[in-house]
Amino acid sequence: MHNTIEKAEGKLGILTPGLGAVATTLIAGVEAVKKNLAQPVGSLTQMGNIRLGKRTENRNPKIKDFVPLADLNDIVFGGWDVYNDNVFEAALKAKVIEPMMLHAVKSELEAIKPMKAVFDRSYVSNLDGDHIKQAATKADLAQMVMDDIENFKEANDCSRMVLVWCGSTEIYLEPSAAHETIESFEEGLRNNNPAIAPSMIYAYAAIKLGVPFMNGAPNLTCDIPALIELAKQTNTPIGGKDFKTGQTLMKTILAPGLQARALGVKGWFSSNILGNRDGYVLDHPDNFKTKEVSKLSVLEDIFQPETNPELYGDIYHKVRINYYPPAGDNKESWDNIDIFGWMGYQMQIKVNFLCRDSILAAPLVLDLALFSDLAKRAGMSGIQEWLSFYFKSPQTAPGLHPEHDIFKQLIKLQNTLRHLMGEDLITHLGLEYYEDLTEVL
Numbered sequence: 001m002h003n004t005i006e007k008a009e010g011k012l013g014i015l016t017p018g019l020g021a022v023a024t025t026l027i028a029g030v031e032a033v034k035k036n037l038a039q040p041v042g043s044l045t046q047m048g049n050i051r052l053g054k055r056t057e058n059r060n061p062k063i064k065d066f067v068p069l070a071d072l073n074d075i076v077f078g079g080w081d082v083y084n085d086n087v088f089e090a091a092l093k094a095k096v097i098e099p100m101m102l103h104a105v106k107s108e109l110e111a112i113k114p115m116k117a118v119f120d121r122s123y124v125s126n127l128d129g130d131h132i133k134q135a136a137t138k139a140d141l142a143q144m145v146m147d148d149i150e151n152f153k154e155a156n157d158c159s160r161m162v163l164v165w166c167g168s169t170e171i172y173l174e175p176s177a178a179h180e181t182i183e184s185f186e187e188g189l190r191n192n193n194p195a196i197a198p199s200m201i202y203a204y205a206a207i208k209l210g211v212p213f214m215n216g217a218p219n220l221t222c223d224i225p226a227l228i229e230l231a232k233q234t235n236t237p238i239g240g241k242d243f244k245t246g247q248t249l250m251k252t253i254l255a256p257g258l259q260a261r262a263l264g265v266k267g268w269f270s271s272n273i274l275g276n277r278d279g280y281v282l283d284h285p286d287n288f289k290t291k292e293v294s295k296l297s298v299l300e301d302i303f304q305p306e307t308n309p310e311l312y313g314d315i316y317h318k319v320r321i322n323y324y325p326p327a328g329d330n331k332e333s334w335d336n337i338d339i340f341g342w343m344g345y346q347m348q349i350k351v352n353f354l355c356r357d358s359i360l361a362a363p364l365v366l367d368l369a370l371f372s373d374l375a376k377r378a379g380m381s382g383i384q385e386w387l388s389f390y391f392k393s394p395q396t397a398p399g400l401h402p403e404h405d406i407f408k409q410l411i412k413l414q415n416t417l418r419h420l421m422g423e424d425l426i427t428h429l430g431l432e433y434y435e436d437l438t439e440v441l
């Protein structure tokens, strides 16, 4: 298969709808890495290794040396936002990266100015920016986004483009008739159907052009039949939803461990305080509902109470997000986990994670951009389930339940890379190391 992967030649344009805390932290970080001022910690594509062959072969290259990924020096960033601050100003306001470091990459960041957004306050009422496209229909807006993508590609001499949604979380929407087919979706675009949210317009524009689209928020966006179908038609990799950071990252590390040891769980109470703009948007109940649905499904899918009712049939799971401005981007979360062991004896685990939300999210955006570009060059289209590793609420083929266990997600990701490069898949059976022993047995 690796013979058929197109080389990562030329420049890769990474566009993000939303140039807020996450996107500006990504861009400033990549510029700092390029100047040797920082390390891309947390990025599997840059710092992760992959084992190849048998353990006795001692082959463990860096992922970026194993698969043909775009080089950081070949990346050009751009994006859209409802505020017209350039990336330097937006990064200063986000207060994630220290001003001294931002000044070291000031000229690169100042040069990135947001394009006008496709935005409608009825989907995110807590924002009031006015850097917004005006058009009679959603179809016109989609065309304007397609023009933006094409113009950016040409102006920056890019050979390939990808989009990663880093915009705010929109209000909760259920899949409906307008989302069913490409025809009904396009009719909805022409008729300004309210079921079509701004994030879907960006997704449609990208997919229509064959540009990979990854969704970092819990909105439906490209997780609707119409856009899944369009992605197949246009050979476009898509994926979502909701970057797996912070508390959910911890959950998908801890829960598989408890389940692996057949320990029971009675309750899991998760509380967060968060003071950035994301927290402010999520302070609105309609936007929180979208996030809540994304966060709640994780435990159910890992524990599968229906297959193991004695251990997990009666879990009380609650998630709270509280907007608390003094915390800024430094989210603090508390988890109280009530578990039980041998003969039902109860125990408790308390987790207090003082995390930095955007510091955890930025490397995920980079990896998703680089891997979705790889997928495109390898001819993989539609839902990229092997990228579930990065998402709280992974998009899967209809009828499949998503895999949330981070370790299984990693095995799938690594095996996909091995498969792409014509290496043996690793099953972790390892019986061949003990062949003498098994022959005796």
Ligand SMILES: NC(=O)c1ccc[n+]([C@@H]2O[C@H](COP(=O)([O-])OP(=O)(O)OC[C@H]3O[C@@H](n4cnc5c(N)ncnc54)[C@H](O)[C@@H]3O)[C@@H](O)[C@H]2O)c1
Residues within 6 Å of the ligand: 017, 018, 019, 020, 021, 022, 023, 080, 081, 082, 083, 094, 117, 118, 119, 120, 124, 127, 129, 165, 166, 167, 168, 169, 170, 198, 199, 216, 217, 218, 242, 243, 244, 245, 246, 276, 277, 278, 281, 357, 358, 360, 361
């Ligand atoms: N930081 C994390 O750890 C994390 C984890 C999972 C998901 N997310 C999601 O990622 C997204 C970005 O998070 P953030 O912390 O950067 O938030 P943020 O509020 O700092 O940035 C979002 C930006 O998107 C802009 N925006 C909103 N709607 C837009 C539209 N239609 N078009 C263009 N721009 C638009 C806003 O003006 C804002 O500048 C949020 O949806 C958040 O829920 C973040």
